[in-house]
Amino acid sequence: GSAVRYGAMTRNGDGEVVGGIVMMLKGFNSADVVSRVKERMATIKKALPPDIEIEPYIDRTNLVDRAIKTVETNLIEGALIVIFVLVVFLGNLRAGLIVASAIPLSLLFAFGMMHVFGVSANLMSLGAIDFGLIVDGAVIIVEATMHHLGIGKERKLTQNQLDEEVYQSASRIRSSAAFGEIIILIVYIPILTLVGIEGKMFRPMAQTVGFAIIGALILSLTYIPMMCALVLPKKTGHTRNFSDRMMAFFQRKYAPVLEFALRTKYVIVCVSVALLLVSILVFSRMGGEFLPQLEEGDFAFHCILPQGASLSQSIETSLHAERIIKSFPEVKQVIGKTGSAEIPTDPMPPEASDLIIVLRDKKDWTTTDDYSELAERMLEKLSVIPGVFFEANQPIQMRFNELMTGVRQDVAVKIFGEDIQKLASLSAEVGKVIQSVEGATNPQIEQTEGLPQITIEYNRTQMAAYGLAIADVNRVVTAGFAGTATGVVFENERKFDLVVRLDSAFRTSIEDVADLTIPIKDGNQVPLSQVAKVSFREGPAQISREDAKRRVVIGFNVR
Structure with missing residues (x-):
């Protein structure tokens, strides 16, 4: 017979398909691996039959390229x-x-150090680069040099004289320029000490900015002095220009x-303190999140049926949901993953499904231009579909939440x-409280x-x-419904257990x-109902533990 199915994959509401995932090893570049x-592929x-197609439905390179x-x-x-x-301001x-010119050279130095230390280029590492910090020391050196050359009578310098003037001006100011850059570097030292998820997220940012500032x-x-x-022109003296007139205007x-x-001054100090207190009050009442939400360009809907739903029922519901979602012109394709795969890299119960919704380019959208509004309309x-819980999320965001906290939701x-039983009752009470909170989705x-x-x-x-004996009856029940290995079958170099159990026609109901x-000792047989009471009873669906303690989770997203 066939192995017991614990999951399935469907596509566009048309039926089942075969799916697979590519898992990247730790430390490798995702764009290179996907390429x-x-x-x-x-x-x-080329080696597959002509009627079999391979089509990717989640490609991280699209998001990486856009970022x-x-x-x-x-x-x-x-x-x-x-x-x-x-x-404009230097005139x-x-x-x-x-x-x-210090900007590209500092970035070149930073990129080289990123390569040496294995820091990847991404939104977090490159997005924090501030060009104002990079040119700070260069501005000090150049402005000091121009000021030094502008003092005194107008005359034409030789190259040796200009070299000496630049050396004198840069020598006087170099400590100020260096101290300014070093102070900025010190600010990022606490970020470099972060560990765990925080370190994984923010250390590349501090490293990249630090590399750029060291290069600057x-x-x-x-x-810069060279x-x-x-x-710079060898002619000393200063002629009034647009920058001087602009600064004079601001000075007036x-x-x-x-x-x-x-x-x-006392009034100014009091007003400043009052504004500080007001800002502290406003800041304490502001919302916060670990990271701003990134529009990945695709959706991941979580679909949950009532407890105890069969795999076939979950597949039928998933197909129905896919047909509804596919009716939106913005949707390119919908992939449904139900239950657990043969290799359970992402195990789920049979009543749970993940619907991966691949969207078209935003310029082709007609229903709405808003990403969140499109998800609301789909929901x-x-x-x-009665009795089914749907929750909108994004593929990478959902996995990221799950890796950090073991939960797919934001909170x-x-x-x-x-x-x-006590955990179940308390979780229901907490769910009711969450439903009353403004901005929270259904828990x-x-x-x-x-x-x-x-x-x-x-x-x-x-x-x-x-x-x-109880052990004898247990052995018969196990052999009849779960199967018992009675021998070994060899197929070339592969070995399989020979499992014996009842035919599927005799394993369909509680009456079976x-x-x-x-069998009893005198050679006769008695039905199990003669020596036991067989009945349906509700039992625990799952028992989750964290740090060796039982726990239950109530998750929800923020609107």
Whole structure:
């Protein structure tokens, strides 16, 4: 016979398909691994029959490419803005370009150090780079040099004289430039000490920023003075330009404000303290989250049927939900994963399904342009399926939550205790409280009881009358319904157990269990119902533990 099925995979509401996942080894680059997998899949396709197709439904490279593109755009735009501001405020095109040239060189140094220390390029590591911090030391050196050259009478310097002037000005100011960069570096030291999930998330950010600042510090002490001596004009003196007139304008506006603040210093201090207290109050009432939600471009809907639902019923419900979701023009395909696979990398009970919804490009959307609103509309359409709990999430976000806390939802309440029934009653009460909280989705309560089970209670008096032992009856029941290995079958070098059990036609109902015949010593047989009471009874659906303690989880997402 066939092995017992514990799961299934469906697609677009058309029927079942065969699915698989590629698991990346720790420490490897996801984009490179996916690229190599695609190359290997192209080779595998050539060996398959023509009517079999292989189609990926979750490809991390799309999200990675979009994230890197966002970072690249922000870095380029930020660099251009910084260059523009430098040129305008320094009032010298050559000086502005000297300072701006420190940006790509510092990033080059940072990228090299990231490669050496194994830090990957992602939103967290590259998104925290601040060009203002990078050019800080270079601005100090260049501005000091220009100020030094602008003092005194107008004259034309030789290259040796210019080198000496730049050396003198940079020597006087280099300690200030170095201390400024070092102070900024010290700020990131506490982040480098983080461990666990926090360290995994934020240490790359601190490392990348630190590498960039160290590179900028080295450049401000070596490269920037050299470029000043090489590029700045040899003619000393200063001619009034647009930058001077702009700063004079700001100075005229700022001077009266400064004088007013000095005259009313006690009032200014009191107002500042009051604003500080107000900001503390406002900050304490602000919402918070570990990370801002990232639009991955796909959905992952969790579908849960009532406790004890069969696998066939879960598959039928999943297919129905897929057909409803596929009716949206924004949906490219829907993949449903029900229960546990043959290799249970992501085990779930038969009544639970994950619906992976692959969306088209946002420019092709017609129902709505809002990502969250589209999920709400899908949930509204799915509400026509009675008795089923649906929850919207995103593929990577769901897995990330599960890895951090063991729960797929954004927020989880864990209750620890020894009594399963007490845990179930308390979890129901907590669920009611959560439902009353504004901004919380319907809570998903971990089902710890309510699973129908066939229970056999032996009548010891009757068993003694027939001369039966409990171990003998257990052995017959196990062989009839679970199967017992009676031999070994060899197929070339592979070995399989030869399992004997009742035909599937005699394993369909509780009556079949009650009618199972038990051999007795005189050679006759008696039905199991003569020596035991066979009945349905609700038992524990699952028992979850954390740190060797029983617990139940109530999870919910934030709207």
